[in-house]
């Protein structure tokens with residue numbers, strides 16, 4: 001809900017700061033959150049939008065910048081895959097991801113949303129409440145716990161074909177998982193990926209020791225409140241090695257600096273980079 005609130009906010013903010021539009025986010029969030037996003041985005045002139053954008057970026061240590069930029073970077077990577085003829089999208093740890101419900105480019109594609117059953121129940125009720133229908137050809141919900149369940153078998157049961165190329169999104173999830181679950185899931189992705197498939201995966205590189213300790217302490221509080229402990233820090237080299245073991249090779253590895261220059265034509269101003277986005281491909 002936190003990241004969906006940021007997406008709702010950036011949907012309302014005008015360009016050039018509004019780089020990623022997700023109208024589904026605001027429509028399915030609890031009312032106080034969508035109201036907060038709408039309130040902050042009352043800034044309709046370019047100047048006031050810039051002020052809201054910078055104030056929230058500063059207050060969130062760059063998290064709001066990060067979510068807006070990563071949404072756009074992943075949307076672009078997905079559109080590129082669809083333009084190359086990919087017709088299967090798997091969203092791992094989908095949460096309130098709205099792509100299947102907001103992207104007309106998915107009209108010819110099957111979308112598999114993978115998550116905990118409780119998260120899926122909640123999302124389904126929210127979509128129904130807001131009378132939102134998929135834009136994708138079909139949406140299949142696949143219940144999987146990355147720490148325990150067989151991803152490949154669960155997808156196959158829902159009609160996923162490992163013989164056709166696919167695009168996978170694993171956005172904002174790996175930091176909540178153990179190393180074994182990250183490796184196991186990547187291995188399942190590699191095994192189910194036909195040549196030409198790609199995965200867009202965000203990960204949090206290890207930080208300075210004091211910052212890592214602070215994030216872990218924050219994670220413990222978060223775990224108690226919402227049941228999502230922070231644990232999976234990985235370096236770019238480790239992600240590349242885990243990918244290689246799964247038969248997936250780095251096509252690009254970018255973070256806030258590259259995105260900010262590309263989408264905002266400016267240097268990144270957040271205090272932290274938060275996550276990086278690696279695109280791994282099956283050749």
Ligand SMILES: C[S@@+](CC[C@H](N)C(=O)[O-])C[C@H]1O[C@@H](n2cnc3c(N)ncnc32)[C@H](O)[C@@H]1O
Pocket residue numbers: 003004092093094095096097114115116119144145146147170171172173176177228
């Ligand atoms: C921060 S949310 C990100 C949601 C979405 N990808 C986005 O960017 O808006 C993390 C998601 O990962 C899911 N998740 C966390 N641990 C998981 C696990 N062990 N198995 C399956 N899903 C998990 C949560 O249910 C949640 O939907």
